[in-house]
Amino acid sequence: MPTLPAISFQHVSKTYRGKGREVRALNEVSFDIQAGEFFGLLGPNGAGKTSLISVLAGLSRASGGQVKVLGHDVVADYAAARKSLGIVPQELVFDPFFSVRETLRIQGGYFGVRTDPKANDAWIDELLANLGLADKADANMRQLSGGMKRRVLVAQALVHRPPVIVLDEPTAGVDVELRQTLWQFIAKLNKQGHTVLLTTHYLEEAEALCGRIAMLKQGRVVALDHTSALLAGTASTMLRFKTDDVLPAGVAAQARVTGRTVQLTARDAAEVETLLAAMRAGGVKVEDLEIGRADLEDVFLEIMQGGRPAVVQPGVPA
Numbered sequence: 491m492p493t494l495p496a497i498s499f500q501h502v503s504k505t506y507r508g509k510g511r512e513v514r515a516l517n518e519v520s521f522d523i524q525a526g527e528f529f530g531l532l533g534p535n536g537a538g539k540t541s542l543i544s545v546l547a548g549l550s551r552a553s554g555g556q557v558k559v560l561g562h563d564v565v566a567d568y569a570a571a572r573k574s575l576g577i578v579p580q581e582l583v584f585d586p587f588f589s590v591r592e593t594l595r596i597q598g599g600y601f602g603v604r605t606d607p608k609a610n611d612a613w614i615d616e617l618l619a620n621l622g623l624a625d626k627a628d629a630n631m632r633q634l635s636g637g638m639k640r641r642v643l644v645a646q647a648l649v650h651r652p653p654v655i656v657l658d659e660p661t662a663g664v665d666v667e668l669r670q671t672l673w674q675f676i677a678k679l680n681k682q683g684h685t686v687l688l689t690t691h692y693l694e695e696a697e698a699l700c701g702r703i704a705m706l707k708q709g710r711v712v713a714l715d716h717t718s719a720l721l722a723g724t725a726s727t728m729l730r731f732k733t734d735d736v737l738p739a740g741v742a743a744q745a746r747v748t749g750r751t752v753q754l755t756a757r758d759a760a761e762v763e764t765l766l767a768a769m770r771a772g773g774v775k776v777e778d779l780e781i782g783r784a785d786l787e788d789v790f791l792e793i794m795q796g797g798r799p800a801v802v803q804p805g806v807p808a
């Protein structure tokens with residue numbers, strides 16, 4: 491018997507209705523995440539990532555379609571589905587009256603970890619140590635900085651040792667050092683067999699961590715593939731330079747311009763030469779030229795700008 495997908499989205503749609511206005515946040519989203527995957531869900535602001543996670547978490551009802559966690563329908567079999575999930579929400583929510591440790595004990599209690607609230611303390615201590623919160627265990631939640639509160643949210647999601655971990659922008663506002671510690675810890679849990687679903691706007695994190703990636707745009711899946719395949723499918727060389735001059739029209743059409751900085755992608759060395767020749771012919775003075783490999787950000791922008799056809803290949807992971 492084939493193993494059950496960790497998460498299965500089937501034709502999921504979500505329409506928000508308010509005073510004469512309708513927002514179609516999700517439009518027929520279908521894909522499976524297999525057990526043990528480290529899966530990335532990317533998309534610009536408003537693409538529908540949090541909406542999809544809210545439906546998965548049972549926090550909001552889909553307008554159509556079905557979502558299952560390890561075979562449990564998130565509506566019909568809510569308790570079992572929810573218990574399989576550890577969710578780090580995008581919004582900071584916390585009870586200001588409890589300490590960090592109390593918050594984690596209470597959260598464990600919701601999922602029936604143990605009747606004795608202290609029985610889970612060894613795991614709570616391990617979570618606190620791994621998230622750099624050991625010295626804050628007895629601090630009150632309102633005494634924590636924003637980044638520390640976010641770390642507590644991560645600990646809260648993991649306190650009942652869920653097989654499926656869902657992180658909705660867990661590193662927003664988190665410092666560089668903790669980001670690294672957090673990823674080491676999540677990667678370790680993934681190696682131990684936990685499935686991870688991650689949304690992030692830090693595309694270099696997604697590139698480094700995720701085996702497969704789905705990209706959402708206006709509520710639809712516009713790309714889904716192994717990270718390596720997404721990267722291989724793009725123009726593979728990136729050219730970056732500074733200039734004060736006006737780019738030739740043919741070059742300008744495909745350039746990403748930020749202030750004085752111009753970024754271009756090229757398929758190979760010959761195309762790099764062609765681009766530079768066009769610049770010379772157009773009298774453009776090129777400063778601080780860098781040539782490097784195209785990254786996930788280039789792929790993302792190419793797909794979001796509709797510069798390449800959607801690659802939707804919800805195949806099983808390698």
Ligand SMILES: Nc1ncnc2c1ncn2[C@@H]1O[C@H](COP(=O)(O)OP(=O)(O)OP(=O)(O)O)[C@@H](O)[C@H]1O
Pocket residue numbers: 506507508513514515533534535536537538539540541542580
């Ligand atoms: N509770 C709500 N009521 C009405 N519209 C909503 C609600 N929540 C989200 N939306 C709308 O649904 C769309 C998708 O929002 P969603 O929060 O899912 O995006 P996102 O991909 O998570 O974006 P971000 O990267 O900014 O977190 C947006 O147009 C948003 O305005």
Ligand SMILES: [Mg+2]
Pocket residue numbers: 539540541580658
């Ligand atoms: Mg969101």
